Amino acid sequence: MAPARSPGLPDILRDAGLYALVAFALCVPVVSYRTEAGPAGLELLPRWPLVGLLCAGIFVLRLAQRLVLARRDARRALIPAPSQATEAVHAEPAAGQTVSGFALWAFLGLALTLPVIATLASGGLGPARYWIDLGILILTYVMLGWGLNIVVGLAGLLDLGYVAFYAVGAYTYALLSTTFGLSFWVCLPLAGLFAGLWGMVLGFPVLRLRGDYLAIVTLAFGEIIRLVLINWTDVTGGAAGISSIPRASFFGIPFTADEDGFAARFGLSFDSMHRVVFLYYLILALALLTNLVTLRLRRLPIGRAWEALREDEIACRSLGIDTTATKLTAFALGAAFGGFAGSFFAVRQGFISPESFNFLESAIILAIVVLGGMGSQIGVAIAAVAMVGGPELLRNLGFLSAVFGEGFDPNEYRLLLFGLAMVTMMVWRPRGLISERQPSVSLGRARGISGAHVSEGHG
Amino acid sequence: MSVAGINVLVEETRAIQARAGEPLLAIEDVSTYYGSVAALRGVDLTVGRGEIVTLIGANGAGKSTLMMTIFGAPRARSGTIRYAGEDITRLPTHRIARLGLAQSPEGRRVFPRMSVFENLQMGASLHGGRWFAQDLERVCALFPRLKERLQQRAGTMSGGEQQMLAIGRALMSRPTLLLLDEPSLGLAPLVVKGIFDAIRDLNRQDGMTIFLVEQNAYHALKLAHRGYVLVNGRVTMSGTGRQLLDDPAVKAAYLEGGHGAATTA
Ligand SMILES: Nc1ncnc2c1ncn2[C@@H]1O[C@H](COP(=O)(O)OP(=O)(O)O)[C@@H](O)[C@H]1O
Ligand SMILES: [Mg+2]
Numbered sequence: 267m268a269p270a271r272s273p274g275l276p277d278i279l280r281d282a283g284l285y286a287l288v289a290f291a292l293c294v295p296v297v298s299y300r301t302e303a304g305p306a307g308l309e310l311l312p313r314w315p316l317v318g319l320l321c322a323g324i325f326v327l328r329l330a331q332r333l334v335l336a337r338r339d340a341r342r343a344l345i346p347a348p349s350q351a352t353e354a355v356h357a358e359p360a361a362g363q364t365v366s367g368f369a370l371w372a373f374l375g376l377a378l379t380l381p382v383i384a385t386l387a388s389g390g391l392g393p394a395r396y397w398i399d400l401g402i403l404i405l406t407y408v409m410l411g412w413g414l415n416i417v418v419g420l421a422g423l424l425d426l427g428y429v430a431f432y433a434v435g436a437y438t439y440a441l442l443s444t445t446f447g448l449s450f451w452v453c454l455p456l457a458g459l460f461a462g463l464w465g466m467v468l469g470f471p472v473l474r475l476r477g478d479y480l481a482i483v484t485l486a487f488g489e490i491i492r493l494v495l496i497n498w499t500d501v502t503g504g505a506a507g508i509s510s511i512p513r514a515s516f517f518g519i520p521f522t523a524d525e526d527g528f529a530a531r532f533g534l535s536f537d538s539m540h541r542v543v544f545l546y547y548l549i550l551a552l553a554l555l556t557n558l559v560t561l562r563l564r565r566l567p568i569g570r571a572w573e574a575l576r577e578d579e580i581a582c583r584s585l586g587i588d589t590t591a592t593k594l595t596a597f598a599l600g601a602a603f604g605g606f607a608g609s610f611f612a613v614r615q616g617f618i619s620p621e622s623f624n625f626l627e628s629a630i631i632l633a634i635v636v637l638g639g640m641g642s643q644i645g646v647a648i649a650a651v652a653m654v655g656g657p658e659l660l661r662n663l664g665f666l667s668a669v670f671g672e673g674f675d676p677n678e679y680r681l682l683l684f685g686l687a688m689v690t691m692m693v694w695r696p697r698g699l700i701s702e703r704q705p706s707v708s709l710g711r712a713r714g715i716s717g718a719h720v721s722e723g724h725g
Numbered sequence: 726m727s728v729a730g731i732n733v734l735v736e737e738t739r740a741i742q743a744r745a746g747e748p749l750l751a752i753e754d755v756s757t758y759y760g761s762v763a764a765l766r767g768v769d770l771t772v773g774r775g776e777i778v779t780l781i782g783a784n785g786a787g788k789s790t791l792m793m794t795i796f797g798a799p800r801a802r803s804g805t806i807r808y809a810g811e812d813i814t815r816l817p818t819h820r821i822a823r824l825g826l827a828q829s830p831e832g833r834r835v836f837p838r839m840s841v842f843e844n845l846q847m848g849a850s851l852h853g854g855r856w857f858a859q860d861l862e863r864v865c866a867l868f869p870r871l872k873e874r875l876q877q878r879a880g881t882m883s884g885g886e887q888q889m890l891a892i893g894r895a896l897m898s899r900p901t902l903l904l905l906d907e908p909s910l911g912l913a914p915l916v917v918k919g920i921f922d923a924i925r926d927l928n929r930q931d932g933m934t935i936f937l938v939e940q941n942a943y944h945a946l947k948l949a950h951r952g953y954v955l956v957n958g959r960v961t962m963s964g965t966g967r968q969l970l971d972d973p974a975v976k977a978a979y980l981e982g983g984h985g986a987a988t989t990a
Contacts, residue, residue, distance in 0.1 A: 567850050567853070570843070570846065570847060570850065571850070573836070573838075573839065574836050574839070574847050577836035577837060577838055577839065578834050578835075578836055580798070580830070580834065581830065581834040581835070581836065582847075583796075583798065583817075583818040583819050583822070584796050584818060584819075584822055584827075584828050584830060585819075585822060585827075585847055585850065585851070585894070585898065586819050586822035586823045586850070586851040586898065587819055587847075587850065588817075588819045589819065
């Protein structure tokens with residue numbers, strides 16, 4: 267490939283200009299005016315500077331992307347093209363592996379010490395609450411992502427209704443604790459068990475479905491559960507939900523200010539933050555449990571069977587693998603972890619309603635799995651941090667409200683951000699953040715097999 | 726499998742043959758439909774223990790359908806399939822596989838994102854890896870190319886290597902009956918020769934029974950003890966490999982008829 271064939275600067279400029287133009291055309295109806303309720307009905311406030319900023323931003327981004335791509339192409343052109351797929355495999359040996367190895371330890375270290383760091387950095391337990399709460403939120407999604415990863419990432423079953431199991435777990439705890447007064451520690455396994463059973467119930471009818479059809483049916487299942495929760499008022503409290511759900515205790519010791527409380531028993535002065543820190547470590551433990559179980563199962567025949575199922579169901583069956591049982595275990599296990607996370611959610615919030623379990627939640631969890639790289643544990647964790655922590659980060663960037671006007675709430679733009687993240691990922695890393703699949707067994711020195719440049723060949 | 730082991734196996738095979746006198750695989754009057762379209766119409770076919778039996782036929786004759794029908798997907802609408810005397814017509818696919826049948830299906834169907842090693846492990850999963858090390862050695866001896874590539878992603882291998890892997894994966898389950906669907910499809914003549922040599926070795930040395938579906942009629946009939954010709958879902962001819970090779974009708978339709986099989990020999 268001659269370097270002369272790579273596009274020149276004028277080409278690139280024209281291309282970026284075109285992008286900006288398209289962006290402008292899209293902005294005109296969407297961004298350029300803001301409606302405001304004025305004294306004489308709705309008023310249109312022009313926002314042309316914002317439009318200009320957006321278009322300029324897109325121009326610059328596209329320009330940068332094209333320049334980087336052109337440089338990469340030029341660099342590739344110097345290296346002789348790999349004549350065989352095998353060479354492509356050995357190019358870039360395990361680059362992603364070291365990254366994910368490092369990220370793993372960094373992530374774990376940060377997760378374990380976050381309450382301490384936050385306390386030190388913000389000068390006290392109270393002020394650290396924001397960060398610890400954020401940590402809890404992120405970890406909840408990490409856990410949900412890891413749970414769904416079993417179904418979608420490992421077994422390759424596209425499940426769009428995962429939030430249903432989250433809801434089953436939450437309602438199981440809420441109902442058992444409010445009606446029978448059972449403690450959280452009794453309810454936690456029950457919630458997992460119950461959600462797992464529901465996973466099987468969903469699993470049975472959809473066993474024969476593949477791909478799109480499976481996605482549609484699971485989507486419907488998620489909605490059905492939500493509608494049942496809304497309409498079965500006698501049991502679930504309907505749209506009003508269930509409130510005053512008992513709080514978590516420290517293995518039986520409540521977090522109260524009296525002498526039976528946690529603080530008094532351990533000789534500490536009472537601080538409502540103790541419970542928050544406890545919740546943080548609880549969800550961390552649950553998430554790590556999910557991870558450990560998944561990693562362990564990946565090495566066992568059942569985990570192998572999930573992965574093989576994702577690759578080729580027919581081949582699986584003719585190797586003697588019972589695909590029915592394999593799918594059901596994936597569904598049930600993924601659902602059980604969703605249930606654990608759900609009961610954690612209920613005990614943390616103290617209040618649940620069907621509102622919290624809408625399709626958007628399923629979409630977010632699925633986006634986390636897909637962005638993370640379908641099957642990569644650390645990828646899912648990073649994606650969860652980005653997807654949940656990202657909007658929070660934006661909230662704290664002061665200059666954004668300077669640009670977008672007062673009262674700018676990044677949370678309202680969450681979906682837009684997801685869309686942007688998805689499109690960016692498709693351009694840059696179509697196989698997800700961590701697209702390496704580590705062989706679950708390796709001979710001699712471990713070597714990741716890069717999927718970056720090699721296309722799947724079935725023939 | 727050691728030489729002694731093979732001898733025992735051969736002895737055993739003879740003993741069982743003498744005792745039962747019944748073929749390992751017996752297909753009787755099997756018809757298979759896709760919707761309302763018949764793909765197989767009353768097929769009768771037997772494979773005896775220790776035999777290589779080949780099924781030849783043009784594209785779309787129903788060869789792959791027959792192979793998949795033996796594995797229960799699609800299911801035969803009528804007729805019976807018996808394996809070692811047991812009726813397997815209505816068994817689910819994975820149960821059939823557990824009886825000691827293994828296949829290298831059409832299009833190879835290796836697990837593309839898994840390494841070669843993991844693919845072979847999947848093949849051995851029925852036994853929980855009890856004989857894994859020695860079987861791996863055996864497969865690597867049969868296909869040295871696989872040995873060099875154990876850590877490579879299966880999807881990145883060449884067609885011939887994937888074919889070797891598909892056969893190797895089937896062998897890892899220690900089958901009594903090995904079914905191969907067009908192992909020579911799209912491969913260079915030299916690679917085809919290597920694969921056919923391997924099939925012969927498996928039969929001669931290990932006494933494995935092999936049912937070989939092929940379009941490459943010349944090679945297949947030379948290799949096989951017996952053969953069947955499938956036309957539009959019906960068996961039109963059968964006989965020993967030699968008989969079919971010499972048959973003028975077979976010659977005209979499958980050997981000189983543009984497949985180029987005879988000329989590559
Ligand atoms: N999944 C399927 N659905 C419908 N028709 C099929 C299917 N598979 C094969 N057929 C049809 O069945 C006939 C036999 O196909 P096949 O068994 O693949 O032939 P061969 O392997 O001999 O080339 C062909 O006419 C083919 O079109
Ligand atoms: Mg075929």
